[in-house]
Every structure is written in structure tokens, then in C-alpha cells.
Amino acid sequence: MDRLAPDGLDVYFDNTGGPLLEAAVPRMRRLGRIAHCGSVSGYDGGGSPLRIDDVARIVLNSLTLRGYIVDEHRATWPRALEELRTWLAEGHLRAPHTVVDGLDSVPEALADVLRPGATHRGKLLVRVDVARS
Structure with missing residues (x-):
């Protein structure tokens, strides 16, 4: 600080x-x-x-x-x-975020959120690919 x-x-x-x-x-x-x-x-x-x-x-x-x-x-x-x-x-505010891919990544990503010195920044988003038939 x-x-x-x-x-x-x-x-x-x-x-x-x-x-x-x-x-x-x-x-x-x-x-x-x-x-x-x-x-x-x-x-x-x-x-x-x-x-x-x-x-x-x-x-x-x-x-x-x-x-x-x-x-x-x-x-x-x-x-x-x-x-x-x-x-x-207008770009005066930035909304940092981290994207992880797939539901398999969620447990580790959530654990990282709670870990001191977490590696993610801002909002944590999970990208899922939904196959459409």
C-alpha cells in the first residue's frame, strides 16, 4: 500500500x-x-x-x-x-475478469478464489461450450 x-x-x-x-x-x-x-x-x-x-x-x-x-x-x-x-x-472504468474453460475447471478456480494470493483478477467467469443438436 x-x-x-x-x-x-x-x-x-x-x-x-x-x-x-x-x-x-x-x-x-x-x-x-x-x-x-x-x-x-x-x-x-x-x-x-x-x-x-x-x-x-x-x-x-x-x-x-x-x-x-x-x-x-x-x-x-x-x-x-x-x-x-x-x-x-468510454473506458474510464475497467472491469477485470478471469475466464476459465469448462465445468471441470470450476473446483480449482473456486479454490483459487479463496486462496491467499489468488491468481485470478476481478470477476471469475466459466466458459462452457454447449453442443446444440
Whole structure:
């Protein structure tokens, strides 16, 4: 994270909690903002989903940590989806994905998704060739 944001972070969107949130908090710049919408790291019983050991950093850097639920913003979804579609079509957003071939590849691909240091990027798609008669 230091290499990608050598001057620190102004905004951090967190939907994992745990170690990633722990890594982000010390790198937040003064008056930084953290939007927290989920705690994936704890969904499988793998420990505390929201863990911040350096709470003093939040006070010292006047950070804002706000939780939210996406359903609270349902009224803005249509406009947001239209903007996202436009940005995607214009190339301003990239949607990385990994394609594996055949149903036989699914077990290993799913195992890779759960493995630390997974080799896939973005959405995982399975290509199946359906023979038509």
C-alpha cells in the first residue's frame, strides 16, 4: 500500500474489515475518510471482521469512519447505474475478469478464489461450450 499511495490515503472504501482495514488506518492522511460497508474477512468465522488496533490514530488524524448500507441509497441507483455504464463504455472504468474453460475447471478456480494470493483478477467467469443438436 505504501508503494501505491506514498503520500497516504485521503479516502478508503472498506468492505473487508480485518487486516486490510488495519493496513489502511495508519496510512490515512489528516481529515481522511473511511467508508465502511462490509466485513467480508469475518463472514466465514475467520476472526473479528472489524478490527482497528490503532484507534488513537483516528482521533489524532481527525479521521471520519462511517458505516453505510447500500439500500439506504436506493433512490440514486438508476442515475448511478447510467453513469457507471457510460464510464465503462468510454473506458474510464475497467472491469477485470478471469475466464476459465469448462465445468471441470470450476473446483480449482473456486479454490483459487479463496486462496491467499489468488491468481485470478476481478470477476471469475466459466466458459462452457454447449453442443446444440
